[in-house]
Amino acid sequence: MKTITVVGASLAGLSAARELRAQGFDGRLVIVGEEPHQPYDRPPLSKDFLLGRAEEADLALTDAAERAALEAEWMLGVHANGLDTGAGEVLLDNGTVRTDGVVIATGARPRILAGQGNLNGVHTLRTIEDALTLRADLERAERVVVVGAGFIGAEVASACATRGLQVTVVEAAPKPLAGLGDEMASACAALHTDHGVRLLCGTGVAGLSGDHRVREVLLRDGSSIEADVVVIGVGVVPTTEWLDGSGLSLVNGVVCDPGCRTDLPDVVAVGDVANVGGHRVEHWTNATRQPRVAVRNLLAGALVESCADVPYFWSDQYGVRIQFAGRVLPSDKVEVVEGSVEDRAFVAVWRREAVEVGVLAFNNTKSFNRRRRALPL
């Protein structure tokens, strides 16, 4: 292959570019990124960045020396709107790139609420611009409503509470993070109430009201909550529209075999956009790990390695470091094996028959990592 184009210039795309060079690809490397920025780290956007403890420069994933060594052609601020493998082209909004191989790393974008509208003061959080706009808006706010009690919502609520704002979190499900099971979901929910944040569960949002700026969040039960700022954190949608008509199978992301290979030859997918062997994983570590396998298979032109990582994520909320690894089912048995939920410092494990298949820790990093390493693939 003479040219490989990586579409997407965030963590997964950058990791793929690094892997291409590390694995000996010495041809033309093109990196297309929709955002105008060099690759940056997103996790701090919902944590230190909202508190003003991190700035744009702190988020950089590369420096000038690394970029020089990569010898890539960067096309930033450029939107890809098609893939024509017959012609061997990635179609851009300002031209085309002739290419032999493609790494799809276009990530995901925030889901919006039905009836979200265009009111000022309503935010989603994915990009640095989103975070800058939200942070500026919080300067003038007193009451914040966070819609969705997943990890982004919880981290934003934590940051807003730390800023001294009056925060309500609204969650449509009966408990947040239901996938963790009743007891552990309750442990996560308790962090909100520990810190004076109101958590309303089992209540969907019917709409938002206001003139130019949002004034109220209207709930399905007929009640409403006043808000100066509303943050919507109800999940993400993989960014695949640009691939419509390409011949790729697009079901919950770009469908790939266990080695990140798509239906089309010489096209692989990594990160949030990739549905690899039936799993689409939206975590940071996944975006750093899949590219090694994807690039290996791309360069080999065959499935020579499959991804074999146990999913892992972390979250920092209200001064508590939460870490989780594994794939757990509602039928698995969960047990606290160290510390206690009441102290907000514990390790819990999920067992299927006698085998540990998942581990969750609050403020217990060392023990977490020991158990994480012992989890089966």
Add this chain to the structure above:
Amino acid sequence: MLRVCDLSELPPGESIRISESNTAVPVAVFNADGVIYAVDDTCSHQDASLSEGWLDGCFVECPLHAASFDLRTGLPTCLPAKKPVRTHQVSVVDGVIWLHQAAQDVA
């Protein structure tokens, strides 16, 4: 010099964190298969405590993002860390681990 602990309290594979009340910044002290090392405790990438990391030979892996550091030099051996952590000199005298107070920057 600062007394860390008895050598017997830090068996091979174990680590201990010395808080910033005793030193300028928190320091992590490791027993790597019988050799004692000390480095700045906070990962050079993002806020995580290396003393809680995974020790593999004379390398420690950050518990949050899996950056790895060579305890002998403080140099990162893989991403996401790009900057080194400072190393500190340690001595073992009569079964007691001592930390020398001046840190070594990477040459």
